Amino acid sequence: MKKTYKLIFISLFFINTSGFAQTNTLKINITPTFGAMVLQLADSLFNANDSTQLQVDVLKFYISKVQLLNDGKIVLEEKNSYHLIDASELKSVLLPIENKENIHFDELQFDLGLDSTTNVSGAMGGDLDPTKGMYWTWQSGFINFKLEGKSKLCKTRNSEFQFHLGGYQQPNYCIQTLRFQITNSNVINLKLDLKKILQQIDLAKTNHIMSPCLEAVLLSKIVANSLTVIEN
Amino acid sequence: MKRKLLILSLISLTIVAFRFIDNPLIVLPKIFPKPVYDFSKNPLSENKIKLGRALFYDPILSRNNMISCASCHSQFSAFTHVDHALSHGIEDKIGFRNSTTLMNLAWQSSFMRDGAINHLDMQALAPISNPVEMDESMIHVVSKLQSNQLYTKLFYKAFGDSVITGEHTLKAISQFMLTLVSCNSKYDSVMRKQTSFTEQENNGYKLFKKNCASCHNEPLFTNDEFRNNGLSLDTSLNDYGRYRVTKNPSDSLKFKVPTLRNIEFSYPYMHDGRFKKLSQVMNHYTNEVIKSKYLSPELDKSIVLSSNEKVDIIAFLLTLTDKSFLFNPQYFYPKEIFLESAKD
Numbered sequence: 001m002k003k004t005y006k007l008i009f010i011s012l013f014f015i016n017t018s019g020f021a022q023t024n025t026l027k028i029n030i031t032p033t034f035g036a037m038v039l040q041l042a043d044s045l046f047n048a049n050d051s052t053q054l055q056v057d058v059l060k061f062y063i064s065k066v067q068l069l070n071d072g073k074i075v076l077e078e079k080n081s082y083h084l085i086d087a088s089e090l091k092s093v094l095l096p097i098e099n100k101e102n103i104h105f106d107e108l109q110f111d112l113g114l115d116s117t118t119n120v121s122g123a124m125g126g127d128l129d130p131t132k133g134m135y136w137t138w139q140s141g142f143i144n145f146k147l148e149g150k151s152k153l154c155k156t157r158n159s160e161f162q163f164h165l166g167g168y169q170q171p172n173y174c175i176q177t178l179r180f181q182i183t184n185s186n187v188i189n190l191k192l193d194l195k196k197i198l199q200q201i202d203l204a205k206t207n208h209i210m211s212p213c214l215e216a217v218l219l220s221k222i223v224a225n226s227l228t229v230i231e232n
Numbered sequence: 233m234k235r236k237l238l239i240l241s242l243i244s245l246t247i248v249a250f251r252f253i254d255n256p257l258i259v260l261p262k263i264f265p266k267p268v269y270d271f272s273k274n275p276l277s278e279n280k281i282k283l284g285r286a287l288f289y290d291p292i293l294s295r296n297n298m299i300s301c302a303s304c305h306s307q308f309s310a311f312t313h314v315d316h317a318l319s320h321g322i323e324d325k326i327g328f329r330n331s332t333t334l335m336n337l338a339w340q341s342s343f344m345r346d347g348a349i350n351h352l353d354m355q356a357l358a359p360i361s362n363p364v365e366m367d368e369s370m371i372h373v374v375s376k377l378q379s380n381q382l383y384t385k386l387f388y389k390a391f392g393d394s395v396i397t398g399e400h401t402l403k404a405i406s407q408f409m410l411t412l413v414s415c416n417s418k419y420d421s422v423m424r425k426q427t428s429f430t431e432q433e434n435n436g437y438k439l440f441k442k443n444c445a446s447c448h449n450e451p452l453f454t455n456d457e458f459r460n461n462g463l464s465l466d467t468s469l470n471d472y473g474r475y476r477v478t479k480n481p482s483d484s485l486k487f488k489v490p491t492l493r494n495i496e497f498s499y500p501y502m503h504d505g506r507f508k509k510l511s512q513v514m515n516h517y518t519n520e521v522i523k524s525k526y527l528s529p530e531l532d533k534s535i536v537l538s539s540n541e542k543v544d545i546i547a548f549l550l551t552l553t554d555k556s557f558l559f560n561p562q563y564f565y566p567k568e569i570f571l572e573s574a575k576d
Contacts, residue, residue, distance in 0.1 A: 122273060122353035123402040130357055131371040131398035137361035139477060140350035213479075 024100035027187045028066070028093040028108070030085050030227070032059055035195040041087055044150070056194060058148035059087035060134060061223075062114050062127070066095060068105035069179075075105050082114070084127035084134065108182045112224050113144030113175040119168035141166050141212065144174050145223055147194070153203040161203055165220050167212025174217050176224035189230040196226040257281060258338070261415040263423060263451045267338035269352055269410060274403045276410065279390040284408030286386060286569045287401065292376055293356075294322055294366035301359065301405070304331040307563050310494035311335060311412060317505030321365035328469050330505035333498045335414040335557065336491065341456055345487045345503040348477045356405045370398045377401065382573035414493050414557035415451075422551070423451070429551065436548030439541050443517075446530045447489045453552065458486040459528040462521030466504055473503065482526050496553045510549060514542040 032039035034056075044055035063083050068076040076097060083093045097103060114128075119141050123130065134143045145165040154161050167174045182188050200222050209216050257276040260267065287293065291300040304319045305311040311334035313319040319331040329345050343349040349358055359365040360373060377383040378396045388394040390404060421427045429437060440448075449455050458474040465472075465485065474483035487503045501507040507516065517535050521527070537545070557563075 120350050122270075122351040123399045123406070125397055125399040129398045130354070130402065131374050133371065135354070135357065137357040137370075139348040140354050 024097050024186070026068075026095040026097055026100070028095060028190065029090075029187065030063070030093070030190045030192060031090070031230070032087045033191045033193050033195075035193065039087060039194060054149065054151040054153075054198065056087075056147070056149040058146055059194070060132075061085050061112065061145040061192075062134065062142065063093070063110045063112060064114050064118070066093065066110045067108070068095075068097075068103070069107040069109055070103075070105045072107075075103055081110075082118070082127050084132055104184055106181065106184070107179055108188055109177065109179045111175050111177050112227065113166070113220065114142045114168070115175055116168040116173065118142070136164075136166065136211075139211070141168055145220065147197075151203050151207075154207040155204070156207055161207040162210065163208070163219060164210050165216045165223070167216055169212070172212035172214065172217055174212070174220040176220050178224055178227060180229045182229060190227060191230050192223070193226045193228070197222055258411050259413045259415060260338075261413070261420070261451070263420075264336070264339060264415070265452075268341045269338040269406075271338075271410075274353065274406060276407055277390065279386070280404050280407045281411055282566070282569065283383075283386040283390040284404040284406065285563075285566050286382075287405050288408050289565050290570075292380070293360055293368060293373055295368045295372075296322060298322065299366050301356070302565070304359070304365070305334050307560075308497065308558055309333075310414070310498040310558065312498045314497070314499065317500050319365075321359075321362070322367045325364035327362075327364050328471060329503050330500060332488075332490065333494065334409060335412050335493060336452055337412065338410050339452055339456070342488070346474045346477050347458060347488055352409060353402045353406045355409075356402055370401075374398055374401060382569075386569075412557075412563060414554040416556040417493065417554040418551040419548075420451075420554070430547070432544050432547045433551055434548075435541075436544035436546070437551075439537065439545050440548050443535050443537065444545070447528065448492050453492040454489045457489055458483065459489055459530075460485045460524065460526050461487070461517075462523070462527055462531055463502060463506070463516070464520075464522055466506070469504060471504065484526055485524070486526070492549060493552045494554055494558065496550050497558060510546045511542065514545065518542070 039056060039059065041059070042055060042057050044053045061084075063085060064081050066078040066081045066083070067074050076095075078095055085093075118124075118128070128142075134146065135141070136143060143164045143166040145163070147161075147163045149161055150159045151161055152159055165174050180188075180190070197219075201219070206215065209219060257278065288301045288305075291297045291303075293300060299322050304313040304321065306314060308314075313331040317330060319327045319329070321327060332343075332345060337343075337352055340352070343352065343355045344358065349355045357370060360368050360370060374396050377387070383396065384394040387396050387400060387404075391400050393400075418427065418429075418433075422429055428434075447455050447457070447459055447461075460473075463485070472484050474486040474488075475481065477483075495501075495510065499508055499510075501510070501513050507513050514537065517531070518537050521531050521534070523532075
């Protein structure tokens with residue numbers, strides 16, 4: 001009997017120390033900024049194109065299908081890869097990597113938004129739960145990117161602007177695939193520069209997009225181009 | 233001995249096979265095609281269906297706790313809003329369409345008159361948040377359910393977790409709706425060769441197959457597609473149907489082809505409930521179809537029917553009434569669930 005216990009103990013010890021299935025974590029941080037400043041929600045410090053004050057109240061968006069590549073080939077693909085980035089409670093995207101020391105990567109790829117399959121797959125949980133406020137109710141489909149705030153340029157109620165970008169069917173398919181050159185490190189820092197986005201929108205004319213349309217596709221491209229790697 | 237063993241194993245194999253074919257929680261009629269709904273992503277269970285049924289009948293889903301799904305979807309009228317051209321919701325606010333019937337939903341690929349909803353699980357979100365229906369938000373519904381002891385118990389029994397989520401709420405409602413299968417009308421009995429049509433019904437059936445069945449095809453009596461059936465635009469509503477969703481001009485005035493099962497009890501008819509009687513529907517198709525570029529091609533050539541032939545078609549349509557569905561106690565208001573909670 002004692003022998004059996006010893007055997008179990010020794011096997012457990014070897015399993016634990018033999019080195020396989022060692023998991024490390026790659027941390028991906030996405031920091032929303034306004035130019036050089038880190039974004040503070042509901043803070044009307046920011047200047048838009050013509051020095052008019054502007055405030056951002058809501059910033060939420062999905063990234064999905066996170067992958068690492070080496071020489072253009074996928075070396076790691078996250079399973080069930082859906083992350084809601086919410087400026088009101090920023091969290092890092094944690095990517096567990098088994099045997100990290102054996103995996104080399106030089107590029108990070110992910111989608112800004114959710115693909116059409118996810119959009120037609122019914123009720124899902126976690127970051128995709130309909131209570132997250134990122135699902136249209138009057139017409140099926142996820143909102144990929146939500147930006148709401150106020151600007152004196154908007155001749156709207158309370159000077160509000162609202163951009164809810166989404167759409168999973170052509171020609172209004174909004175998803176954007178992004179690829180970044182990165183170094184093989186444990187942390188990847190990205191920033192989303194809202195100044196860059198808002199400078200490209202004439203808020204006096206375009207101050208709300210609430211349904212799938214070509215403007216939403218255009219704006220999704222602008223958002224994608226405003227997401228960049230922070231050089232260390 | 234060997235023979236006995238062989239017989240025994242054959243019997244057990246048959247029992248196993250039947251278990252796989254017949255899910256006791258839902259009827260999948262042999263004459264129906266393969267369901268569209270993917271049951272593997274939301275496997276049916278007795279407790280989830282029970283929870284879904286409670287949610288369906290509970291006004292807790294609405295802002296003022298007064299309107300439930302059943303308010304606009306009553307069982308005796310094939311789960312639609314009987315007697316109202318346009319359905320009314322919270323604080324008697326009037327909607328802009330006639331509510332749809334709810335049955336055989338596992339075989340539908342899109343929902344609502346314009347197909348705006350792409351999955352049964354997401355369907356309930358629309359009425360919950362519509363300001364003239366329930367005017368509530370999903371996040372608030374979940375928080376109300378979470379603070380209600382009956383629901384923390386029901387969710388725990390259903391999902392093994394008393395933490396309530398939007399996903400579980402919607403999936404439970406789907407489960408109850410999936411059980412609403414209508415397949416026991418006289419028509420179905422005739423198809424199963426258990427009975428036969430009268431002469432008049434049989435004549436109506438022949439005329440139906442000739443004039444109506446290209447869109448209302450058997451056995452579901454809908455092709456699950458969108459069609460412009462030549463109705464005039466009601467300028468007080470300006471409802472362009474499918475166009476509202478796709479913004480494609482060719483979808484102008486197209487609406488989902490509704491099932492005709494239980495049509496005897498689901499009046500008034502059409503997306504805006506403009507016809508109270510089946511005879512008015514018949515007269516529309518023979519005399520009032522408005523020709524336009526995107527009219528359903530089946531209606532390009534006028535349908536010609538005598539008065540007697542119209543009556544015969546209606547006689548056939550009445551064979552689609554399924555009383556075992558309309559009065560199935562499994563779909564009733566679940567007073568036993570709510571009474572149980574009142575005792576606590």
